[in-house]
Amino acid sequence: MGLLIEDDNDGGELLIPPANFSMVEDGVYRSGFPQLENFGFLSTLNLKSIIYLCPEPYPEENLKSLQSNNIKLFQFGIQGKTDPPTPMPKDTVLSALRVLVDVRNHPILIHCKQGKHRTGCLVGCLRKVQNWCLSSVLEEYQNCAGLKWRQRDLAFIEEFDVHGLRQCLYSIIYQYNGYGLKRRKLLYQEENLVVQEQHKPQATKGW
């Protein structure tokens, strides 16, 4: 029997999620920068990886916590607020997205500093891969960014092209389900970190 509380939590210890924490999908979480007081809460998530979206080095005590919990750090250095604004780098977001959609990295936490703009853009792109309608994607971005939402982030999410990545993901699924040769050819034409282990041809199962 499962319950929504932890067996070993005796009700005495308060759990302190990082600022702006929320759940995105099964095994995918987002938040602002985790502080020391959040480590107890984070340990309840059994994280396998973290996607960190800032260029600044990861603090020593956070690194130690990752090491002792065997959590892998994927860092993608995206500039925060600058004057004039730096455009969100499409290729870097795409690389982060590839790590994010690979369930071998789950449970995974995405964070930047506030968990609003860089994190919001990456989650927005994930929603597009998932085929969410744009207005829902933007609503989610705005709910998490609050009053600090940025028009240029919305534009970035709207313009971000997930077609290549999505097609590639479908190719993997079709290959896995023995969908036949046509889709598999598509797979071989595309480069994608996620598919490295699926590149070997497999026998179709009867159809």
Add this chain to the structure above:
Amino acid sequence: MGLLIEDDNDGGELLIPPANFSMVEDGVYRSGFPQLENFGFLSTLNLKSIIYLCPEPYPEENLKSLQSNNIKLFQFGIQGKTDPPTPMPKDTVLSALRVLVDVRNHPILIHCKQGKHRTGCLVGCLRKVQNWCLSSVLEEYQNCAGLKWRQRDLAFIEEFDVHGLRQCLYSIIYQYNGYGLKRRKLLYQEENLVVQEQHKPQATKGW
């Protein structure tokens, strides 16, 4: 291999989550009132139940969709905005909370009209059961309510006493783990829908 997209979604059909949709926990979702155009998206959640927090009857087409998908409806009629404001009914929220923490009802969607106030209060109470610190509980409520957040909802969440429910849940877990007689007595003293099937005494396993 699992991926974050649906196998049978060919990329052509847009998924339209209900307004203010988000994931609360594994198998727990929240949103505003689902409209006809959201049914396709909702079917991807494989819902087992819905907690509906308004007194108004459920619309016929929503009921039909529930029936055809074998989804159970738990309705708890809580008044929306009134003048003067009606206080949030503690007992009703507690009853809804009991349904919510019972994983036999998962995956479950909580909704009211906007998914902000009544839903926000119930989710806030769940977070208290989960031992989240109050500031994180209130931050989550505010992120989902946006500019329409209400001071009296925050006060309700803060004052809501989850001690009895939490103790009862722990009792079940301890009983399940063969924790001994002391906790089990506590269990028998409390009435709780969630524990109906666990009321039979069980042999302890060695300790």
